[in-house]
Amino acid sequence: MNIAVSTIILFTFLLPGIILRRFYYTEEFSKQFFKQNFFELFVAVIVPSIFLHVLVGSLAYFFNNPIDFRIIGQLLTSKDYPVEAFENIQNNIGKIITYHSIIFSISACIGYISKKIVRSYRIDSKRKIFRFKNAWHYILTGEFFNFHRAAFDLAEDDVEEVDFVVIDVIVDTKEGAVLYDGFLVDYELSQTGGLETITLKNVQRRFLKDDNNNQEEETYYKIPGHILVIPYSTILNLNFSYYKFVEIEGNEEEVEIGFELIK
Amino acid sequence: MMKKSNRYRGFWNSDAPLTSKKGQWVISDPKNSAALIKAVRYSKHEWTKATRSGKFAEPKVVKVAFTKEDALKLKDL
Numbered sequence: 595m596n597i598a599v600s601t602i603i604l605f606t607f608l609l610p611g612i613i614l615r616r617f618y619y620t621e622e623f624s625k626q627f628f629k630q631n632f633f634e635l636f637v638a639v640i641v642p643s644i645f646l647h648v649l650v651g652s653l654a655y656f657f658n659n660p661i662d663f664r665i666i667g668q669l670l671t672s673k674d675y676p677v678e679a680f681e682n683i684q685n686n687i688g689k690i691i692t693y694h695s696i697i698f699s700i701s702a703c704i705g706y707i708s709k710k711i712v713r714s715y716r717i718d719s720k721r722k723i724f725r726f727k728n729a730w731h732y733i734l735t736g737e738f739f740n741f742h743r744a745a746f747d748l749a750e751d752d753v754e755e756v757d758f759v760v761i762d763v764i765v766d767t768k769e770g771a772v773l774y775d776g777f778l779v780d781y782e783l784s785q786t787g788g789l790e791t792i793t794l795k796n797v798q799r800r801f802l803k804d805d806n807n808n809q810e811e812e813t814y815y816k817i818p819g820h821i822l823v824i825p826y827s828t829i830l831n832l833n834f835s836y837y838k839f840v841e842i843e844g845n846e847e848e849v850e851i852g853f854e855l856i857k
Numbered sequence: 858m859m860k861k862s863n864r865y866r867g868f869w870n871s872d873a874p875l876t877s878k879k880g881q882w883v884i885s886d887p888k889n890s891a892a893l894i895k896a897v898r899y900s901k902h903e904w905t906k907a908t909r910s911g912k913f914a915e916p917k918v919v920k921v922a923f924t925k926e927d928a929l930k931l932k933d934l
Contacts, residue, residue: 734875735875755877756876757879758877758884758893760897776894777884777893778876779884780875795884796890798898835901840918849929851928852920854917
């Protein structure tokens with residue numbers, strides 16, 4: 595058995611599953627694609643691969659181009675140079691490329707469309723089995739309100755109505771705890787899936803030690819700049835406020851916009 | 858004036874931006890985001906004051922000083 599040939603065949607066999615997963619775990623959930631160990635990854639890849647090969651192999655059979663499993667067997671088991679197998683591959687290279695182009699395209703489409711469906715209908719936040727391993731995403735977007743286990747239901751609004759998120763962050767410094775607040779702009783996950791950084795806009799800060807309950811106005815320092823990036827390692831805690839815009843007066847010409855917390 | 862976030866562009870666009878289109882539009886614009894955050898802070902401050910005084914308080918709807926043109930655009934988003 596030629597190990598190099600066997601490895602190439604095995605990799606080619608598993609590639610549809612790898613492509614499907616690559617297109618399913620994209621954007622904010624892309625870290626999940628790499629996070630599993632080899633065994634978990636193998637199992638997660640082999641099942642869709644078998645399904646896709648059965649599907650496209652049946653189609654090939656239907657169009658009078660059946661897969662010759664003898665050739666695969668020869669490539670996997672032959673100790674010498676399998677002349678017949680390589681000649682067969684050479685004679686059918688066009689069909690082999692077409693087969694793999696179709697199966698790779700179908701894998702990418704299934705992965706991409708599945709993710710679109712799961713995200714569009716919020717299936718991941720409503721059903722735990724579909725939930726992505728990015729807990730911070732659900733907190734930062736307010737989608738955790740949809741979780742069955744969450745003891746905090748929205749009585750009037752829906753998660754989709756969240757227009758913007760304001761965050762108060764307490765950061766530990768040598769001089770004491772500092773409170774930052776601003777709009778949530780973005781975030782970055784670490785390799786382990788935890789929060790790495792959080793990015794805010796229109797930020798101001800104040801030292802908590804300067805707090806005075808009787809004070810009419812709290813003293814804040816504005817932080818000019820486009821964005822402020824706060825490393826998660828320095829954060830003590832985070833306070834989230836989810837807001838939606840509301841139209842105060844319905845007149846087309848004199849519309850006034852306000853906001854309120856979602857409830 | 859209208860600024861579209863990268864999150865809404867292209868094949869790889871995100872399904873779940875951190876804010877809505879309206880939020881993205883306002884936050885991207887320095888003038889509008891400054892007006893909005895000022896109003897947010899005012900409402901939070903008023904809410905905190907009311908809570909500290911021992912009264913049961915609920916956050917109120919606060920108007921934001923967008924221009925009429927911006928407010929109309931925001932409404933249409």
